[in-house]
Amino acid sequence: MSAPPRPTIPSLGTIELEIDTPRLALRPFTVADVDGIWPYVSDPAFPKHMRWNAHADKAETLAFLQRTIQERSDNVGVTWGIRHEGKLVGAIALENIRWQLAAWRVDRAELGYWLAPALWNKGLATEAAHHVLLFAYDTLGLHKVTVGCFEQNVASRRVIEKLGFRHVGRHEDDVWRDGAWHTHLEYELTASQWSDVSTTMPISRPLRP
Numbered sequence: 001m002s003a004p005p006r007p008t009i010p011s012l013g014t015i016e017l018e019i020d021t022p023r024l025a026l027r028p029f030t031v032a033d034v035d036g037i038w039p040y041v042s043d044p045a046f047p048k049h050m051r052w053n054a055h056a057d058k059a060e061t062l063a064f065l066q067r068t069i070q071e072r073s074d075n076v077g078v079t080w081g082i083r084h085e086g087k088l089v090g091a092i093a094l095e096n097i098r099w100q101l102a103a104w105r106v107d108r109a110e111l112g113y114w115l116a117p118a119l120w121n122k123g124l125a126t127e128a129a130h131h132v133l134l135f136a137y138d139t140l141g142l143h144k145v146t147v148g149c150f151e152q153n154v155a156s157r158r159v160i161e162k163l164g165f166r167h168v169g170r171h172e173d174d175v176w177r178d179g180a181w182h183t184h185l186e187y188e189l190t191a192s193q194w195s196d197v198s199t200t201m202p203i204s205r206p207l208r209p
């Protein structure tokens with residue numbers, strides 16, 4: 001069983017949010033990242049497995065970055081730019097951070113990520129997500145992280161499996177996108193499950209500080 005919730009809900013404004021991993025630097029987005037992410041977010045084919053459409057102009061990208069900054073100051077989300085060899089190559093987020101639901105403590109967030117296609121299949125998204133999960137459980141004190149993906153998104157499914165998430169649901173023909181219904185898979189991982197899997201997964205052991 002996971003530990004009880006921390007008595008004080010942390011404030012993102014008072015926590016160090018910059019994360020370094022062996023190959024990546026994760027930095028909370030700022031408006032200065034607009035040109036760095038534009039080539040990816042403006043590619044019409046890129047977001048086909050995600051819930052957003054390609055941006056039509058840089059004003060839309062700027063609005064997206066401003067939204068992530070607002071979420072951070074509202075204490076409900078952190079979106080990091082993923083930097084590799086000095087270049088912005090992706091994004092990873094803890095979204096919908098929720099501590100309370102009426103009388104309940106729920107202490108959870110949703111994980112999301114994308115990476116530049118030129119860097120796929122080198123373990124980089126898994127590395128970034130591994131360190132974001134360390135942040136989520138050890139620094140923020142979250143109790144649970146959830147993640148979802150389309151059933152046909154085999155790369156994302158593999159990332160999720162490598163991280164040790166537990167499959168909790170399959171929503172048949174769940175959302176309409178690009179002329180077809182897509183089946184959605186849902187996964188979750190509690191803090192206590194994370195402390196088990198993160199010390200036994202071969203992929204994770206060398207990365208744990």
Ligand SMILES: CC(C)(COP(=O)(O)OP(=O)(O)OC[C@H]1O[C@@H](n2cnc3c(N)ncnc32)[C@H](O)[C@@H]1OP(=O)(O)O)[C@@H](O)C(=O)NCCC(=O)NCCS
Pocket residue numbers: 046049050113114115116119120121122123124125126127148149150153154155156158159
């Ligand atoms: C999902 C995504 C972030 C993965 O990034 P990545 O850095 O390539 O991920 P990793 O290298 O850590 O792991 C990918 C795994 O998928 C596997 N994989 C990729 N394509 C595959 C395929 N067609 N069939 C089987 N396995 C596949 C890789 O072999 C690798 O597994 P392995 O380490 O066991 O060999 C990246 O593909 C992406 O940005 N996709 C578009 C955005 C997206 O779908 N985001 C997630 C929304 S839920």
